[in-house]
Amino acid sequence: xxxxxxxxxxxxxxxxxxxxxxxxxxxxxxxxxxxxxxxxxxxxxxxxxxxxxxxxxxxxxxxxxxxxxxxxxxxxxxxxxxxxxxxxxxxxxxxxxxxxxxxxxxxxxxxxxxxxxxxxxxxxxxxxxxxxxxxxxxxxxxxxxxxxxxxxxxxxxxxxxxxxxxxxxxxxxxxxxxxxxxxxxxxxxxxxxxxxxxxxxxxxxxxxxxxxxxxxxxxxxxxxxxxxxxxxxxxxxxxxxxxxxxxxxxxxxxxxxxxxxxxxxxxxxxxxxxxxxxxxxxxxxxxxxxxxxxxxxxxxxxxxxxxxxxxxxxxxxxxxxxxxxxxxxxxxxxxxxxxxxxxxxxxxxxxxxxxxxxxxxxxxxxxxxxxxxxxxxxxxxxxxxxxxxxxxxxxxxxxxxxxxxxxxxxxxxxxxxxxxxxxxxxxxxxxxxxxxxxxxxxxxxxxxxxxxxxxxxxxxxxxxxxxxxxxxxxx
Ligand code: SF4
Numbered sequence: 180x181x182x183x184x185x186x187x188x189x190x191x192x193x194x195x196x197x198x199x200x201x202x203x204x205x206x207x208x209x210x211x212x213x214x215x216x217x218x219x220x221x222x223x224x225x226x227x228x229x230x231x232x233x234x235x236x237x238x239x240x241x242x243x244x245x246x247x248x249x250x251x252x253x254x255x256x257x258x259x260x261x262x263x264x265x266x267x268x269x270x271x272x273x274x275x276x277x278x279x280x281x282x283x284x285x286x287x288x289x290x291x292x293x294x295x296x297x298x299x300x301x302x303x304x305x306x307x308x309x310x311x312x313x314x315x316x317x318x319x320x321x322x323x324x325x326x327x328x329x330x331x332x333x334x335x336x337x338x339x340x341x342x343x344x345x346x347x348x349x350x351x352x353x354x355x356x357x358x359x360x361x362x363x364x365x366x367x368x369x370x371x372x373x374x375x376x377x378x379x380x381x382x383x384x385x386x387x388x389x390x391x392x393x394x395x396x397x398x399x400x401x402x403x404x405x406x407x408x409x410x411x412x413x414x415x416x417x418x419x420x421x422x423x424x425x426x427x428x429x430x431x432x433x434x435x436x437x438x439x440x441x442x443x444x445x446x447x448x449x450x451x452x453x454x455x456x457x458x459x460x461x462x463x464x465x466x467x468x469x470x471x472x473x474x475x476x477x478x479x480x481x482x483x484x485x486x487x488x489x490x491x492x493x494x495x496x497x498x499x500x501x502x503x504x505x506x507x508x509x510x511x512x513x514x515x516x517x518x519x520x521x522x523x524x525x526x527x528x529x530x531x532x533x534x535x536x537x538x539x540x541x542x543x544x545x546x547x548x549x550x551x552x553x554x555x556x557x558x559x560x561x562x563x564x565x566x567x568x569x570x571x572x573x574x575x576x577x578x579x580x581x582x583x584x585x586x587x588x589x590x591x592x593x594x595x596x597x598x599x600x601x602x603x604x605x606x607x608x609x610x611x612x613x614x615x616x617x618x619x620x621x622x623x624x625x626x627x628x629x630x631x632x633x634x635x636x637x638x639x640x641x642x643x644x645x646x647x648x649x650x651x652x653x654x
Contacts, residue, residue: 180278182223182316183248184216187266188231188238189259190581196230197254197283198377198430200392201554204581206605206642207369207635212361212377214353214430215283216254219312220360221351226316228360238269245270250278252304252312255293257285257556258577264297271299280315282308284396288558290328294335302329306397307344307382343383343399348409353378354417363421369635370478370518370547371456372425376417380410380444384432386460387495388482389560390525394432396558402436411447418453426477429457436460438467449474456480461503468509478516478546481506486539487532490525494561500539507543517545523600524553526564529591533600537607544613550604552585552597582645602646605639 186196195202198211210233220228227248231241245251251270255263267279278301286293286303293303304311304327311326321329326341344350354376357363363374381404384394394400414427434457435441441463448455456478457471468476485491488500510517521536540548554576555562565571570587572594578584585594608614621628 180250180316180318181248182220182226182250182252182312183245184213184220184226184228184252185241185245185254185266186213186216186230186232187253187255187259187263188236188241189262190232190577190579193232193259193581195256195259195581196232199256201551201583202256202258203577203583206549207638209368210366211368211430212353212357212366213254214377214379215308216252217353217356218309218350219252220356221353222309222313223316228356230361230365233361233365238266241266242269242273245277246274248277250280250316252280252282252308254283255281255285256283257554258575258581260285260293260296261575264299267299268297278302278315280304280312282312284392284556284558288396288556290337291335294328294330302327306341306399309344309350311341343403345403347382347403347405352413352416354413354420358420363424368428369631370480370516371428372454372477373631374421374424375426375428375456376421376424377428377430378410378413378417379431380405380429380434381431381437381440385436386433386497388484388497389494389564390522390553390555391432392554392556392559395560396556398432402431402433404437404440407440407443407447410444411451414448414451414453418451425454427453427455429455431458433460434458435463435467438463441467442470445470445474445476451475458482459506461498461506463506465509465513468513468515472513472515476515478518479510480518480520481545482520483539483543484520484522485525485532486521486536486542490528490532490536493526504543507545517543518547518549519543519545521548521550521604522553523550523604524585524587524594524597526553526561526570526589527591528553528589528597530596530600533592533597533604537604540604540608541611548605548608550601552583552601553587554583555586580645598646602643605643 192204194205194209197213197215213230220226280302281293281300282304287305290303314324325339328337381402383399383402385401453475454477455475459479459481461481555565572588573586576586585598588594
C-alpha cells in the first residue's frame with residue numbers, strides 16, 4: 180500500500196511530533212526530528228514522510244498530499260489527540276477508502292479509547308510500530324499482525340503485543356529518510372549547534388522515573404543498543420549526506436545508562452573527529468565522561484528534575500543531590516556543557532520544594548536550563564498516582580495555542596501557583612549577574628552567538644508575555 184507517515188498540522192510551532200518527549204509549543208522555537216516515523220518509512224519502499232508543523236503546512240496542503248496515499252500513519256500525543264483526530268477525519272472525508280493508523284505513546288497506552296474516539300481511525304499500532312506498519316503496508320492479514328488493535332465488524336480486536344526489537348541493527352538508517360523527505364534546516368534545538376542531526380543509538384531506559392513517558396508506554400524499561408559498528412556507519416553516512424552538519428545528537432532515552440557501551444562507542448567516535456552531544460543521568464562517572472569528552476562530546480542534556488531530595492525520591496529518580504553536584508563538578512572540570520532539565524509539579528511539590536529547585540539550579544550554575552510542568556500522561560505511574568490521589572485537575576495539558584498548562588495540584592500548592600513558578604524559575608536563573616556576564620562575553624566576542632542569543636532573547640520575552648495570557652485564562 181502507498182504509505183504516508185504524517186506528523187499532522189497542529190498548533191503553530193508545536194513541537195509534539197515523533198521525536199518530542201513532551202509535546203508543547205516551546206519557550207524558544209524548537210523542533211525535534213520525527214525519528215520514530217523514519218524507521219518504518221525506511222522499511223517501506225515508495226513511502227513518504229511529511230512533518231507538517233516543521234514545514235509549516237496547513238490542513239489544505241496536507242489534504243492535497245494525502246490524496247495520493249492509501250495508508251496514512253499519524254503520530255499523535257495526549258496534548259494533540261483531539262487536533263489529530265480532526266485531521267484524520269478531514270482526510271477520511273476527502274477519501275473514505277484511506278486506511279488511517281494512529282501511533283505513539285497515547286494510542287499505545289489507550290488503544291481502545293483511541294479507536295473509539297473516531298470512525299476515521301481504523302487501526303492503532305502500539306509501542307514500537309516499525310514492523311507492524313511494514314506488515315500492514317505489505318497487505319498481511321490484520322489478525323496475524325502483532326502489536327495492533329483494529330476495528331472489525333463493529334468490534335475492537337486487540338492482537339498480542341509485539342516483542343521489543345532486540346536486533347536494532349536490522350533497522351534502516353534514519354538519516355536516509357531525513358535526506359529523502361525532510362529539510363534539516365527546519366530542525367532547531369536552542370542548545371544544539373545548527374544544523375544538527377539526531378540519531379538514536381539505542382531504545383528504552385532501565386530507570387524507573389514515574390513521570391517519564393517513552394520507557395513506560397513505548398520504548399520499554401530496558402536499554403537495547405545498536406552495535407558500535409552500526410552506529411559508526413550511520414554517523415559516517417550522516418557526514419556524507421550532510422557535510423555541513425555542525426553536531427550530531429545521540430538522542431537515546433539515556434545514553435549513559437550502559438557505561439561500558441558508552442565508552443566503547445566513544446572509542447569508535449574518536450576516530451571520526453566530530454562534535455557530538457547526548458543525554459546523561461546526573462551520576463555518570465569521571466572515566467566515562469572523560470572518554471566521551473575526548474571523543475568530541477560537547478554538551479549533555481541532564482534531567483536533574485528537582486533540587487529537593489524528597490521529590491527526587493517520590494519520582495524514583497535514583498539519584499541524590501550530592502551525586503548530581505559531584506557529576507556537575509566533573510563536567511565543568513572536563514569542559515562539558517550542560518543543559519539541565521527541571522520539572523515543576525512533581526508529586527508532593529510545595530512552594531518550598533520549588534524554591535529548593537531554583538536554588539539548586541543557580542548553585543549548579545550550568546549553561547542553560549529548561550523548566551517544564553509535570554505532565555501526567557496516561558500509561559505512566561505519575562498518571563495513576565494523580566488519579567488515585569486526586570491530584571489531576573485537568574487532562575488536556577496544553578491550551579488552545581499548544582502552550583503547556585499545569586494539570587496537577589497538591590495539598591500544599593495549587594496548579595496556578597505551580598504554573599507561575601516556571602517564570603520565576605527562569606528569571607531567577609537567567610537574570611543572575613554571573614549568567615549575564617557569561618552571555619555578555621559571548622555577545623561581544625562571537626558574531627554567530629550574538630545573533631542566536633538576541634533571537635532567543637526576543638523569543639523568550641514573547642514566551643513570558645504569552646504565559647501571562649495563559650495565566651489570565653486559568654486564574
Ligand atoms: S532516566 Fe531519563 S529516560 Fe530514563 S526513565 Fe528516568 S527520565 Fe526517563
